[in-house]
Amino acid sequence: MLGHAGRLCFSRSVAKISSNVHRNLISRQMSQVRHVSGNSSSNEDEVILETHGNKCVITLNRPKALNALNLNMIRKITPALKQWENEEKVLIIIHGTGGKAFCAGGDVRSIIESRNQSTSTLSSDFFREEYQLNYLISTLQTPYIALIDGITMGGGVGLSVHGYYRVSSEKTLFAMPETAIGFVPEVGGTYFLPRLTGKLGMFLALTGYRLKGADVYHAGISTHAVNNKENIEIEGCLAKFTKSASFLQQPFTLEPHMPLINDCFSAPSVEEIISRLQASNDPFAKDTLATIRKMSPFALKITKRALDEGSEQTLAECLQMEYRLSQRFVADHDFPEGVRALLIDKDQNPKWKPSSLEECTPEKIQSYFEPVKDELQL
Template identity: 90%
Template structure:
């Protein structure tokens, strides 16, 4: 993966690129800037490190032991910084993660579930509201925003990257939206960007939690550019140059042979019909996919299918508002806490879903998840 030195070289090179004539610094000044970025050892204890040099900015997600999982404290540091930098007309913002394994492996949902029944806790409301507001803010930035999605990028990490203008992946990137496995819905704007991927790829990724690795992240349209993980990477023409030189992209999209089947099966009108078509297929990939789907929360699958169908016709703001409603219903219900328990707390990998089958998911309960909540998300 891109080591610290590699990320600094990437920053040095990118900072030479001109954005509307506002950013043009010499290697000498860049060297001074990078010394400044490394000169505050006390900040290494912070979960988010915010650094600026002149009109350039760097965000470092700094929870390596937790794979840089996003929590409310981190959101509350990043959001005002982005607003301030936008107002100050900075010319460059880069976000990356420490530890060498992950950009950001998701949101800290374990804390949300563990505190949800505490009488004074508002974490389940505050976290999702402020996370989605941050996702929307990233989508509206005029300042060039570059996410280095090197390593694991899931859930909340997707929200920190996919809405920005530039997403740079490597051969070590691992992307997934695995929420249905914990009885939840692919959110952080997932109901907006997933339906806009090629064909029915987004719905396939949403329902199955399928993991895209290396070149697949770029071929699927998740990243805008790519670099070899071991190179000192040098936005526009600079990134294009290194994308062209990213030799791992010569590996074809692993899902390409399966796209006809994915488009056919996942074009069905309901999850039940998707399952039926997969079951009827003799293709080994269809059977593998069927096995995966059967492990997921049936209710989460039903909600996810409807949410992506609606999201395909909505704006990002409308999708995030829908997702906020869904998040509050999932937190208060059975499957999301049960999924977090089974996969993240007890780790017995044996969630007991309620309802236990797709057929038991009533239209009335599904509709109730999409109804307005008391305090709607404001963007």
């Protein structure tokens, strides 16, 4: 199990939770809000916004789509957060309906399909406004609590990791699987992943490895944890429930592999990462190697560079870099091809171009990081 040094800690969050008085106030206010798993799913609204006195609740309400985030949802959440911040609400809670997912990602299928519409601006609007929402969450003075119960991937990560607290359960499944669809871990992924312990973030980014249950907490993704099965009120979850979450007694399953992960994924290039994995007789290394070889070679190269650069950048700078990357990926081959193969036709057989790491030229890689016409404004 990782110790305190292994937690994902942003200096802003640490400063905000340092006051016991402030923490106790949050706990008292949270006692009136229940963690419900989906009895509002019949509501036609894709996002349900509620206020209970000076507390606010955001419910992601697309259970059949595993609460995948779309532009309509972003445009409802963003002004609500700004309004609640101005009204000095004492806390904001966000959760998902349906019992299976907090948010399984962004609705990338719609984005890719919109490319066939000459007048559509969805591919630019979605990423611009999503990243602006991610940044807004990071700047909120109002405590923002994400209940990441169930599947939490891609866009769902962006709705959670940049806020005050992330509360996971034994049902939480976390991943950034973008390289499998020819894309890059974004929504601030190039910022928070390099700041996980050791080279865990690089490993998660390149392989799309899925963290489950206790591993989400041990890896430092969630700040607190509760037992889902208890259906308890979340009063005191900032301390009490994390201590009593029985599933956290399970060790961090990647702990035995961290020396290998740190050694291999500290390599200066994707090629060297693969070389080090090949040189190992560890079955975990062989499994990891098999996974990486399924990914888009170009996405792997871009992801490696983006995380390396992101480790030295602010969140705002990372989001601006990710916006440039998103626009290049949408307009190129691998991202649409990955979405086709995994999400549309579901033949699980993407044809990557370039088809090998050797064919990924430095010139093309550099072009992805160049400024775009309409830069992201934060």
